[in-house]
Amino acid sequence: MARIVCTFALPAEAADLLRPLGEVAGPDGWRGELADAEALVCVLTDRVDAELLAVAPNLRIVANAVAGYEHVDREACRARGVVVTNTPDVLTDATADVAFALILGTLRGVSSAERSLRGGGFGGWRFDGYLGADLAGRTLGIYGMGRIGQAVARRAAPFGMRVIYHSRSRLDPSAEAETGARWVAWDELLSSSDVLSLHAPLTPDTRHVLDRNALRRMRRGAFLINTARGPLVDEAALVDALRDGHLAGAGLDVYERDPVVHPGLLELPNVMLLPHIGSATTETRHRMAMLAARNVEAVLSGQPPLTPVS
Numbered sequence: 001m002a003r004i005v006c007t008f009a010l011p012a013e014a015a016d017l018l019r020p021l022g023e024v025a026g027p028d029g030w031r032g033e034l035a036d037a038e039a040l041v042c043v044l045t046d047r048v049d050a051e052l053l054a055v056a057p058n059l060r061i062v063a064n065a066v067a068g069y070e071h072v073d074r075e076a077c078r079a080r081g082v083v084v085t086n087t088p089d090v091l092t093d094a095t096a097d098v099a100f101a102l103i104l105g106t107l108r109g110v111s112s113a114e115r116s117l118r119g120g121g122f123g124g125w126r127f128d129g130y131l132g133a134d135l136a137g138r139t140l141g142i143y144g145m146g147r148i149g150q151a152v153a154r155r156a157a158p159f160g161m162r163v164i165y166h167s168r169s170r171l172d173p174s175a176e177a178e179t180g181a182r183w184v185a186w187d188e189l190l191s192s193s194d195v196l197s198l199h200a201p202l203t204p205d206t207r208h209v210l211d212r213n214a215l216r217r218m219r220r221g222a223f224l225i226n227t228a229r230g231p232l233v234d235e236a237a238l239v240d241a242l243r244d245g246h247l248a249g250a251g252l253d254v255y256e257r258d259p260v261v262h263p264g265l266l267e268l269p270n271v272m273l274l275p276h277i278g279s280a281t282t283e284t285r286h287r288m289a290m291l292a293a294r295n296v297e298a299v300l301s302g303q304p305p306l307t308p309v310s
Ligand SMILES: NC(=O)C1=CN([C@@H]2O[C@H](COP(=O)(O)OP(=O)(O)OC[C@H]3O[C@@H](n4cnc5c(N)ncnc54)[C@H](O)[C@@H]3O)[C@@H](O)[C@H]2O)C=CC1
Pocket: 067, 068, 069, 088, 089, 091, 092, 095, 143, 144, 145, 146, 147, 148, 149, 166, 167, 168, 169, 199, 200, 201, 202, 203, 205, 206, 227, 228, 229, 253, 254, 276, 277, 278, 279, 280
């Protein structure tokens, strides 16, 4: 019987799928179970590197139960013939919903208004109280027009937003028409977006793509939304741009040193901060676990994985 090691508590249905394939070990003490493991089911807080692979010589698959895979050393896996999979698509809508919640919440100051009320600051309706910004008529810029980027674009049109995007590759004309989004160069994305939403993976090319210089090239009074990965943004430079009013606000689900949040962000009123909840719905997490389990099932039975990481 194969040994399948899981680093987190698998939902029951996914565990049921795996049990006929082998003994399921973990999450307690999962590192100690790797010696004869053939499959590892893990998430983004588990670093899978050459050191880990060295103590798991029988490993055939790393079934990553999230979309991002920057925490997996794919080259080391390839060198040892270990298949790497992730869980795209099944979390697209949930994550796009959170990006849109951040867009709405940040432009309308939802978090700070609620904090004010809870702190006793609501003294009754005022003509000039709690003023935010309209979504309608504003331009949403999307960086990384993949699954989640396109799902965010589709949500923006009914709110009356114009959508522009910049991505490594351009959508085909029918997808552009369906999402209502127009391709622009990186510089134009920075200078023309009233709201810039990040949806590219973390790679050597995208790390600090929003560095101090790029943040300064963003439109004055713009908002930054990040549900992709924290290190896409130079967080210290973001704090400065928010403090001096160059940017009007930010909505963040991810952090440069996740889970540590820059203290400057915690002090700013015009920032909405979420604890990395993009895919955190019961239904979505169930689908993610099932897809990871099905990838294990496929590889352990000699079939191609359903969602390999290219
Ligand atoms: N906050 C959360 O809980 C979640 C965060 N994520 C993050 O969102 C990211 C995107 O997810 P998906 O849309 O499913 O991935 P995807 O692979 O469908 O889309 C990524 C897009 O980024 C583009 N891209 C890649 N490198 C680029 C570059 N250097 N410059 C411009 N564009 C580039 C790709 O061409 C692609 O269109 C994931 O990699 C993950 O880091 C995903 C799920 C949940």
